[in-house]
Amino acid sequence: MKARLRKLLQDLGESFWLLPAVMVLAGTLLAVGLLRLDRSGMVPDALINSAWLYNGGAKGARTLLGAVASSAIGVAGTVFSITVAALSLAAGQMGPRLLRNFTRDRGNQFTLGTFLATFSYALMVLRSVRTRSEGEFVPHLSLSVGIFLAFVSVAMLVFFVGHMSGRINVDTVIELVSDDVRSAIRRLTSTEPQPEAPPAGLWRDAVPVVDHRHGYLQQLQADDLADWAAERGTALRLLVRPGDYVFPGAPIALMTPAVDGAGDAIREATALGPTRVSTEDLEFAVRQLVEVAVRALSPGINDPHTAVAVLDRLGAALCLCAPVFLSSGVLIRNNRVALVVPAVDYDGLADAMFHMIRQYAAGSPAVLMRLLEVLAAVAGCEQDPCRIATLRRHAGLALADAERSIQNPADLADVRRRHAAFETMRLRGPVALAGGAEG
Structure with a gap:
């Protein structure tokens, strides 16, 4: 309700x-x-x-x-x-x-x-x-x-x-959508470490909970649902997260051990709608920003400057994520797992930000160079080795696309220099980069 x-x-x-x-x-x-x-x-x-x-x-x-x-x-x-x-x-x-x-x-x-x-x-x-x-x-x-x-x-x-x-004005629109991304990051991240996901064996004998509704999951009262599960001595694992589409008759959750009323509790704690919203869905807020860049890179518009502006905002969003923890989706009650909700991890967030832009910008040296520069800037903010590995993966993909699609040797050399600058930032930090290691 x-x-x-x-x-x-x-x-x-x-x-x-x-x-x-x-x-x-x-x-x-x-x-x-x-x-x-x-x-x-x-x-x-x-x-x-x-x-x-x-x-x-x-x-x-x-x-x-x-x-x-x-x-x-x-x-x-x-x-x-x-x-x-x-x-x-x-x-x-x-x-x-x-x-x-x-x-x-x-x-x-x-x-x-x-x-x-x-x-x-x-x-x-x-x-x-x-x-x-x-x-x-x-x-x-x-x-x-x-x-x-x-x-x-x-x-x-x-x-x-x-x-x-x-x-x-497209710059104004980009800034407005960027505000949505930043607001979502502030709402959906924490300064405290998040609980780790329980072992997969916990759900080995779980019972599926079926939902006959359909629509995008727009609202989820996770705390209320976790309290309900703890009161009845069970654990719930939702199979959808805010922004996912709920299919009628498909399982929406797993429950172990089985108790009565789980379907009603999930319906009370969730609200569906015909569209995705960014209130509880960080990835959707990012995809709105990415859509601006992808449309700008389409042959009918061909506006790389807009794509570059979007990349700048995406890099700023990742820098905001550097000192905080993304939600693991695990809610603990009485030292036991009560609820697990699928959550966006750093890999998924970076993929949502960069994959489509990189794919559409495969033949655009300016956009690929800016992508590598943004990744280098984010690497300078990050301390987590796993997150830096994610950034390195995207830098490698950008370089591979450039080597495959850019025919001009001078343009390709520029992209390679940006990739080398990223590696310098990743391995030795901004001091080495400022000292001329890029060249």
Whole structure:
């Protein structure tokens, strides 16, 4: 239940309509409150007759509010059209999976909400204006606030043009996705060593737990599920991790010893959805960034500079991982293994970062050289021999691809020098590299 609630809150937080809807409601309630204040007679006559408030008649008030309402809804339509055009451009140039970075953007939502709130406010005030024949009522304070909201809308239009022009810049998109990667690393890593996986023999007589749902695993309450297993003296091993697809009728977990209610407990602790999300899925956050580079390296776009920018962010993410431990997915209760969840290890993370970019950049010396430079920089941050071995493997793959696909001897020599610099960094550190060992 808690997992489904978290999924609901996450979906609401990332929805495009929620903030504009709240602002429309706020605009309506503001109009109702100010109209009551105008009717109460609490607004001093001196203030009404001053230059700060509207002090015209009912006819002018209706004309003014009609102009504000029609202009606000017209510009709101323009803002929506520009947003849709930006979404189309982003989907074509950078990949459809990045659309959520535009739809959840608070600047776009706030701009649209401002115009819609101004429109709803103006309508609510307009309906209260009465001419002399109708029993004259001119809400001076409410009208003045409406004029103020019109100026706010003009300012928001200027903001939106600048904001959207920056948002469709590929460097901005890369930085936004990089923020997702860094946030995922901070959430899903620890400064403390992680428990080791139990021996495979623990699951020799395990009983499979079948799940009839289908969809991507978006939320997992691992602590709650581990507590449930510990209370019943059993151990669970999930066969899927956040981001994996759950197939209907397929085993979702192993359990030893068998106890009743495991299927219900897993359903209570998990929430599925039609798409992958980066909240609990570090590898998916990385793949979103990689997709930008892969599309940039496609023959139709052929933009190696974007791929280089992505490699820089991926290297920075691995440097953030250097002092921390990736989760092992093992949860201990009462000194016993209660739950094991498949987890992304350093090898898998590096593979997700570099394999596809290297494969698509096989004929691009600039990208392969930058890949080797990034690996050298990360090797300078790392102290773990196993992680450095992973980096060395990727450096070797990049060199092998270059030797196979680059025909120009000068370009190939440049790639080899970058690989030699990586080896120098790996074996002797940055001091030796700065001393000219690269050459």
